[in-house]
Amino acid sequence: MVSQTSPMLEDAKPESATERIIERAMKIYQNYILRVLLQAVLTVWAVTSFTFILIRLMPGNPIDVLVEQILVQEGISYEEAYARVASSFQFDPDASTLDQYLDWLGDLIRFDLGESITSPGTKVIDEIARFLPWTVFAVGAGLLISFILGIVLGMAMAYYRNSPLDHLLSLFASFITGIPNYIWGLLIVIILGIQFGLFNVGQLRGTYASDVEIGFNYPFISSALAHAALPIITYVISTLGGWMLNMKSSTMSVLNEDYVNVAEARGLRDSRIISAYVGRNAMLPLFTQLTISIGFVLGSGVVIEEIFVYWGLGHYLFASITTRDYTSMQGVFLILTMTVVMANVLADLGYGLLDPRVRVSGEK
Amino acid sequence: MGKMKDDVVLQVDDLSIVYHTIRGDVKATNNVSFELRKGEAMALIGESGSGKTTISLSLIRKLPKNAEVTQGQVLYQRENGEVQDILQLSNRQLREFRWQDCAMVFQGAQNAFNPVLKVSKQFEDTARAHGWSDKKAVRQRSLELLKLVRLDPERVYDAYPHELSGGMKQRTLLALSVLLSPQIVILDEPTTALDILTQRAIIDVLNDMQEKLNFSIIFISHDLSLAAEMADVVATVYAGEIIEIGPVNDMFYESLHPYTFGLLAAVPKLDHEQDVLTSIKGTPPNLINPPSGCKFHPRCRFVLDRCNVDVPALTEDLGSHLAACWNKEAVVEARKEQV
Ligand SMILES: Nc1ncnc2c1ncn2[C@@H]1O[C@H](COP(=O)(O)OP(=O)(O)O)[C@@H](O)[C@H]1O
Numbered sequence: 001m002v003s004q005t006s007p008m009l010e011d012a013k014p015e016s017a018t019e020r021i022i023e024r025a026m027k028i029y030q031n032y033i034l035r036v037l038l039q040a041v042l043t044v045w046a047v048t049s050f051t052f053i054l055i056r057l058m059p060g061n062p063i064d065v066l067v068e069q070i071l072v073q074e075g076i077s078y079e080e081a082y083a084r085v086a087s088s089f090q091f092d093p094d095a096s097t098l099d100q101y102l103d104w105l106g107d108l109i110r111f112d113l114g115e116s117i118t119s120p121g122t123k124v125i126d127e128i129a130r131f132l133p134w135t136v137f138a139v140g141a142g143l144l145i146s147f148i149l150g151i152v153l154g155m156a157m158a159y160y161r162n163s164p165l166d167h168l169l170s171l172f173a174s175f176i177t178g179i180p181n182y183i184w185g186l187l188i189v190i191i192l193g194i195q196f197g198l199f200n201v202g203q204l205r206g207t208y209a210s211d212v213e214i215g216f217n218y219p220f221i222s223s224a225l226a227h228a229a230l231p232i233i234t235y236v237i238s239t240l241g242g243w244m245l246n247m248k249s250s251t252m253s254v255l256n257e258d259y260v261n262v263a264e265a266r267g268l269r270d271s272r273i274i275s276a277y278v279g280r281n282a283m284l285p286l287f288t289q290l291t292i293s294i295g296f297v298l299g300s301g302v303v304i305e306e307i308f309v310y311w312g313l314g315h316y317l318f319a320s321i322t323t324r325d326y327t328s329m330q331g332v333f334l335i336l337t338m339t340v341v342m343a344n345v346l347a348d349l350g351y352g353l354l355d356p357r358v359r360v361s362g363e364k
Numbered sequence: 365m366g367k368m369k370d371d372v373v374l375q376v377d378d379l380s381i382v383y384h385t386i387r388g389d390v391k392a393t394n395n396v397s398f399e400l401r402k403g404e405a406m407a408l409i410g411e412s413g414s415g416k417t418t419i420s421l422s423l424i425r426k427l428p429k430n431a432e433v434t435q436g437q438v439l440y441q442r443e444n445g446e447v448q449d450i451l452q453l454s455n456r457q458l459r460e461f462r463w464q465d466c467a468m469v470f471q472g473a474q475n476a477f478n479p480v481l482k483v484s485k486q487f488e489d490t491a492r493a494h495g496w497s498d499k500k501a502v503r504q505r506s507l508e509l510l511k512l513v514r515l516d517p518e519r520v521y522d523a524y525p526h527e528l529s530g531g532m533k534q535r536t537l538l539a540l541s542v543l544l545s546p547q548i549v550i551l552d553e554p555t556t557a558l559d560i561l562t563q564r565a566i567i568d569v570l571n572d573m574q575e576k577l578n579f580s581i582i583f584i585s586h587d588l589s590l591a592a593e594m595a596d597v598v599a600t601v602y603a604g605e606i607i608e609i610g611p612v613n614d615m616f617y618e619s620l621h622p623y624t625f626g627l628l629a630a631v632p633k634l635d636h637e638q639d640v641l642t643s644i645k646g647t648p649p650n651l652i653n654p655p656s657g658c659k660f661h662p663r664c665r666f667v668l669d670r671c672n673v674d675v676p677a678l679t680e681d682l683g684s685h686l687a688a689c690w691n692k693e694a695v696v697e698a699r700k701e702q703v
Pocket residue numbers: 383384385390392410411412413414415416417418419428430651
């Protein structure tokens with residue numbers, strides 16, 4: 001972090017533009033990138049270590065879960081079932097948690113996430129690579145749509161404040177925000193799917209129909225969109241209200257700023273004032289909230305994906321939790337944490353692009 | 365459209381403005397009339413709350429939403445002699461009129477520049493909104509103007525607003541105000557937020573600019589020494605009325621209205637800063653229920669019996685020097701005694 005803000009031009013000694021750019025880049029490099037990287041690594045390490053312990057505090061372990069299942073299904077003796085499961089798993093339930101942790105950390109440093117405990121031979125990284133893109137797609141699309149809609153509607157509310165439109169939209173925003181997203185998921189399934197029969201929930205299992213070929217072709221893309229539509233709608237509905245209300249209040253305060261008044265006195269066109277003078281400034285505080293929202297939506301996505309049987313990372317995590325597949329769970333939590341941290345860094349950099357005042361100092 | 369003298373660029377006729385509030389109508393401008401000549405600088409002086417800002421905002425139709433112009437017209441004469449009433453312009457005409465014909469530096473606008481856009485972008489925006497999109501030409505003209513206001517042109521032009529100090533921003537705004545060569549520039553207390561040295565610099569720059577570019581100025585100030593330095597004509601505003609108007613020397617040395625006289629009597633003889641406008645006895649009048657007759661009568665030391673009944677009108681005394689008062693003779697006498 002550069003402690004001083006950019007120098008007043010009056011005080012700075014003359015130097016060429018390229019020199020200034022290089023000097024600036026060096027400062028950012030030395031301070032900003034390093035700081036951000038270090039923070040990111042530390043965050044990922046802390047969160048994953050914490051979840052490593054939490055996972056092992058859950059009742060039962062991978063062997064217990066499967067043994068119980070076999071006992072119910074096949075009616076063999078406990079010892080027999082245990083021996084069978086234990087021999088097929090590469091997992092020693094008697095190893096100390098510390099040993100397991102050090103093993104895992106050692107592998108992790110070599111970027112090795114290990115194999116699934118419950119399906120030996122399956123690499124966790126491959127499973128993640130299979131499921132992650134769908135989650136990123138659904139969550140990303142949902143957030144993007146919701147962010148843009150929220151900004152447009154929020155600005156409209158501010159421009160037409162105290163009109164019927166504003167009152168209606170405010171009511172709508174408070175209403176949709178008040179209901180948790182998994183309830184929205186259930187409501188959509190029950191009301192739209194079952195009551196009105198608008199879609200067949202069963203047919204929308206997975207992320208695309210089994211009879212299409214993956215690639216850049218219409219059947220695949222339309223099928224992928226159809227499968228992702230309900231999770232996306234749920235993400236949009238559950239986050240839209242917040243964006244709308246925040247954008248409204250942010251826009252209202254920007255509308256009182258001198259520079260908007262002066263822009264009108266300068267005879268600028270309304271379109272230019274709305275986009276570059278009001279919109280861009282009003283969006284700034286929402287960018288900070290975007291980073292929080294990304295983590296929140298990714299986390300709650302586990303439940304949403306399960307409700308819609310959407311085969312993303314959440315679905316995979318859910319299955320791993322059921323079987324107490326420790327390695328898979330750890331892998332997913334690691335990737336989720338990394339995604340959130342990365343999204344934060346990107347949003348931070350994006351904020352810097354939008355607000356010149358934070359560019360050099362790296363802080364508001 | 366009304367007739368205008370050739371050398372007049374702005375003519376305000378019998379203008380009245382009220383603010384609607386829950387406590388009643390604030391009568392902020394009452395039957396105000398004046399003429400602004402081409403290349404002339406007019407100063408509006410008066411206590412805070414007397415209605416100076418209201419008058420100036422109405423000239424570019426930028427009044428707050430609760431304001432209503434109840435009567436009058438504001439005639440503007442283009443260089444080609446065409447006359448328009450600003451109050452009748454369509455939205456499009458108004459947008460074009462603003463800044464291209466009449467630029468305004470608002471009172472207390474610390475953040476006149478959009479913080480996320482470079483100064484250059486904001487100059488270009490202004491030019492493009494008025495149909496001038498040749499960026500190179502805009503840049504060249506802008507650099508000339510920035511130089512005229514004594515800034516390092518290249519550097520300021522490529523800077524973001526937060527990289528400039530308050531005084532630099534104000535000078536940049538002055539340069540921007542004349543980018544489109546308007547006939548009129550309105551400056552509402554342009555130096556109030558600045559320290560004394562910077563104030564001086566701004567006034568020097570303004571005098572320079574006006575000499576070179578020859579636009580008309582409406583200069584609002586409660587600092588009489590600044591007004592004296594800037595203005596050719598001075599108008600005293602009291603309770604939403606122009607109660608005295610005249611050439612700067614007449615106003616300062618031969619004022620005819622007790623209020624102006626009081627203001628000037630309070631000015632220290634040396635050229636020192638002092639907030640003199642608060643030094644007249646009594647409080648500014650309530651503009652929701654203003655005093656009857658002459659609105660100054662509760663505070664006037666020359667008050668006559670008729671003053672709280674009859675409203676004095678601005679009458680011609682010495683050519684272009686007008687004052688609204690029943691007892692000007694007493695003011696003239698009082699000045700003689702002073703000397
Ligand atoms: N938006 C408004 N609503 C109601 N009253 C206002 C508003 N703006 C100004 N006023 C009142 O109008 C009068 C004139 O104000 P103003 O033109 O700002 O005076 P000045 O610029 O001389 O200080 C004051 O009494 C002020 O309180």
